[in-house]
């Protein structure tokens with residue numbers, strides 16, 4: 218059992234959890250992931266690592282409510298326990314002295330770029346971080362990333378903060394301005410990672426992407442996380458999650474990720490209906506007990 222030390226809302230439907238997991242945290246490295254299970258009967262959910270407090274043995278994960286299980290997790294409170302936190306899983310990000318590194322995080326992919334930026338900085342690199350969100354209220358981890366980077370650049374799709382546009386608008390400007398860039402690493406939605414890779418292809422900048430296909434066991438046994446990289450089948454959970462972005466077949470990955478969307482939607486809608494019914498029952502019980510007093 219793994220205790221939730223504290224929880225905070227980062228933006229709508231997105232919560233940060235700090236979980237007590239000392240043994241896992243000692244072994245974990247930037248770029249790896251964990252699999253959470255809310256309770257004994259719960260679904261296994263892969264989550265990127267959003268922070269490793271090695272001194273206190275605290276793991277940070279950020280959960281976006283996108284379906285039934287993530288919604289149920291986001292209703293947990295400080296002091297509650299996850300049945301399982303399995304990990305660290307996957308291979309750590311490739312950390313060495315590259316020179317000038319650009320770390321890119323988009324939307325809910327922003328928190329996982331934080332430990333990677335920290336590790337690249339600790340390895341002696343100069344780190345520029347670019348983060349992007351649809352609007353200001355969806356920007357997260359900017360303070361953490363400002364402290365982990367030499368420079369933090371921000372974009373919003375609606376222009377409400379920073380550069381008006383995508384993270385690739387900012388990246389393209391750096392390239393056009395002639396900045397020497399030795400490596401790019403990005404975490405975020407698949408269209409973003411595909412766009413980053415298309416931006417760095419022609420100038421031939423080494424680019425790593427952190428892939429998050431559908432996962433089940435997370436240990437290379439079920440085949441759910443199959444992706445094609447450089448024409449070869451790879452399993453994101455054991456061969457990744459980081460891969461050379463210029464070699465990834467993003468179109469195939471996009472198709473595979475859409476396979477279960479319909480079923481996830483049905484399960485999520487069912488959960489919200491039950492949640493609403495339960496809320497009304499609790500309200501009615503409270504009103505009844507209040508009127509008896």
Ligand code: NAD
Nearest residue numbers: 323324325326349350351383384405406408409412427429
């Ligand atoms: P989003 O759709 O709001 O996009 C966030 C930002 O990404 C945008 O503001 C923009 O700057 C950039 N972006 C999006 N589409 C782009 C495009 N076509 N071209 C260029 N830039 C683009 O993101 P969201 O709704 O927060 O979704 C986050 C996604 O990140 C989820 O799909 C989640 O599964 C994924 N994620 C991935 C990992 C991982 O390990 N790879 C970890 C956490 C989250």
Ligand code: FES
Nearest residue numbers: 433435437440454
């Ligand atoms: Fe089963 Fe990767 S999640 S092989």
